[in-house]
Amino acid sequence: MKITEDFFPLAYSTSKNVYEGKMTYNEGKMLLTSKGMNSNSAADYINDFKYMIEGDKFTRTLNAPSIEYFLENIYNDYGISKLSTALSALERHIEYYESFGKGKLNKVRSIYEKFLKIKPSIPADEIEQNEIIKYLKEETKRAQILNDLKNLKETDPEIISINHKIYKRDNKTIAQIKFLRNFQCQICGTSILKKDGTKYIEAAHIKAKNLKGRESPENIILLCPNHHKEFDFGDLKITEHSVSNLVFTLNGTVYNLNLLID
Numbered sequence: 001m002k003i004t005e006d007f008f009p010l011a012y013s014t015s016k017n018v019y020e021g022k023m024t025y026n027e028g029k030m031l032l033t034s035k036g037m038n039s040n041s042a043a044d045y046i047n048d049f050k051y052m053i054e055g056d057k058f059t060r061t062l063n064a065p066s067i068e069y070f071l072e073n074i075y076n077d078y079g080i081s082k083l084s085t086a087l088s089a090l091e092r093h094i095e096y097y098e099s100f101g102k103g104k105l106n107k108v109r110s111i112y113e114k115f116l117k118i119k120p121s122i123p124a125d126e127i128e129q130n131e132i133i134k135y136l137k138e139e140t141k142r143a144q145i146l147n148d149l150k151n152l153k154e155t156d157p158e159i160i161s162i163n164h165k166i167y168k169r170d171n172k173t174i175a176q177i178k179f180l181r182n183f184q185c186q187i188c189g190t191s192i193l194k195k196d197g198t199k200y201i202e203a204a205h206i207k208a209k210n211l212k213g214r215e216s217p218e219n220i221i222l223l224c225p226n227h228h229k230e231f232d233f234g235d236l237k238i239t240e241h242s243v244s245n246l247v248f249t250l251n252g253t254v255y256n257l258n259l260l261i262d
C-alpha cells in the first residue's frame with residue numbers, strides 16, 4: 001500500500017508512544033491498522049522508530065517522505081544528540097539496503113545528507129559535555145566530582161574514557177563544573193532551559209586557553225551568553241585572581257565571583 005503523508009503524524013506519535021511505554025506494541029499496531037494501514041507497515045514504523053532512537057541498523061525500509069518526517073520530529077522532540085543517533089541508524093540502513101544490489105536509496109540518501117548538515121550547528125564540545133553531564137547525573141556522586149576536580153593535574157591524559165566512549169578531558173572538567181554550579185551564570189544567576197529539560201550555560205576562561213589557561217575551577221567561570229560576550233568584549237579589568245576569588249570591573253561594574261567549588 002502507499003502510505004500518504006496524512007499517515008505520518010499518527011505513525012510517528014504511535015511509534016513514539018510505544019517506545020516510551022505509553023502503549024504496548026500490539027496496541028500501537030492495532031491503532032495504526034484501525035486507521036487503514038496494513039499490519040506489516042504498522043510494524044515497520046514502530047520497529048524502525050526504535051532502531052532510529054537507539055542508533056541500530058534497521059532492515060525494513062520506509063518511504064523517503066516518512067523517513068524525513070520521522071527525522072524532523074526526532075530532532076524536535078529529542079534534540080540534536082538523538083537526531084545524530086537516528087542518522088547513524090539511517091546510514092547503516094542505507095548501506096545495508098544498497099549492499100544487495102537491489103538499487104540505490106537516492107531519495108533517502110539526500111534526506112540523510114540534508115540532516116547531516118544540521119549537526120555542526122552545535123559545537124562538538126557542547127555535544128560531548130551534554131553527554132558527560134547525563135552520565136554524571138546517573139552515575140557519579142557529588143563528592144566524587146569534587147574529588148576529581150581537586151586532583152586535576154596538568155599531566156593528566158587529554159583523552160578519557162567514560163562508559164566505553166572517548167571524550168576530551170577538558171570537556172569532562174567543564175561538564176563537572178557546570179553540574180556542580182547548577183548551570184547558573186555566576187554574574188546574574190540565570191540559566192537557559194532547553195526544550196529537552198536540560199540547562200544551557202557557557203564556560204568562560206579567565207586566562208584564555210591560547211595563553212595556556214587551564215580547564216580547572218580556578219580558571220573557569222560559568223556565564224550566560226550575554227555576560228560571556230560582555231566578559232570577552234567589554235572593558236574588563238581583573239583586580240584579584242586567587243584560587244578562591246575573582247574580582248574584576250566590567251564596563252564600570254565591580255564583581256566578586258567565588259571560584260571555590262564545594
Ligand SMILES: [Zn+2]
Nearest residue numbers: 185188224227
Ligand atoms: Zn548572566
